[in-house]
Amino acid sequence: MNRSDMTPRSYSSDQLRAALDDVGGHARPDYLDDIVARAGRTRQRPRWTFPERWLSTDIAGPRQRQPRTAVLAVVLVLLALLALAASAYVGSRLTRPVDLGIAEPTPGRIDCGNPDHVGAILGCSRDGTRLLIQKGVENLFILDADGSETQVTEQLTGFDALLGSSRPAGATISPDGSRIVFAGLTTKREEWRSCHDGALFAVAADGGPAELLWRSHVPQNGIVMYPTFSPDGTRIAFTDGYCDSSHSVWVMNADGSDAHQVLVPEDIGLEAGHVHGLAWTPAGDRIALIYEGGVYTFATDGSDFRRAHPFEVFCWPGNKTC
């Protein structure tokens, strides 16, 4: 017979209970001893492990949502703390100094990163046999691996004003070691002026007449600094701007042509400030600079400006691997 065809039976609660009792079979369980024995073999959970003892709920009562919510909240807080710790760790790695790639000394070659050399090291040739150094504030020298030394600027009498360059405006040696480009002045230095008309000059590493490559785009008091050859020697990056601040980054061909401004810090939301120490990546596709205490990088067309990645390697002055 189909159950749905059956007429419903009517019971009182007591009758229903009695019927269930009958179906249950009036159990007389004989395993109480087993229960007690198992209890004797089993350790009870310590009292302090029951959160219910400190909460408003009881273990025998209905399960409350409150403890679950509390547990969920604790889990979320822990996850948030974990995320904060992770971001702090990643952030600390991102702000680590850039690997300057200083190489270990190699026999027969100049250690470009060794500060024991006399004077300030401004760069070295790619093969590590020629080192460009500055002695005092006025003269550039080429130091060869065989120990010989060439003063590059002694023949620059026609540009005596550059000898008065008041700051280490920077110089760079081409990767093949044949050419020096340095920053100087196009007018005679005068004591009362703190800034002069800056320019870039090129000279052969063996000496000879210097040629004017670039004159500051600032009409007066402009200063050009940090000329830096690209790793392939075809381009030079440098800074130009007012001597007190507002420096921008320029790139031109090695022969001085096609100079163009690629980065103006104020245009990307940075405060006007001093740019220091340009460097190229070994691939020549990005440039790094130090700007107001931070190291930043950007593509050679000035795009993709960002804080330096800790694992990026740049051809900083003194890095012979570039």
Next chain:
Amino acid sequence: MDQTSLVERASQGDHEAFGVLVSAHLARIDTAARLILRDPDLARDAVQDATLRAWKNLRGLREPSRFGPWLHRLTVNACLDIVRKRRGQRFEVELSPLHELPIPDPTARVADALYMERMLAAIDPAQRAVIVLHFYLDLTLPETAAALGIPVGTAKSRLNRALEAMRIRVADESESAATTTASEPVA
């Protein structure tokens, strides 16, 4: 010795006291388990699981007077755990022989018991759990809902569906259920 003292002693590790506590409820929870699981052996497993769970967690029980309802809840949940673990397996078997029923009016009660057994076999264990908790273990609907960890409204609708499936009308249930649900918020 009263239940409070027994619970206190048992929570200090006295398993003999625990045996005394359980013995007062054993027949009832064993029957409840048999009604839900319809298998004496599985029912025994469920009761043993429930009592062991009670022993382990006894120190978390703040109100000794709640030991009985707590043990009932543990038993029903142990039954449903077994059902979940054995889902897909058939274990419907005969219960106790009806000719042994100690009843004064055998005709009517045997008929009721036969009918009840058939109808219990026709519903699922979750519905049987509601029937057993509410009608056999005398838990109110909110207590039944709490024991199963479901909202009161769900417990009520599950009970109604079970009774409908069993073709049973409980004369005094609709009134009490209505009273209960009117005073208890539906979760």
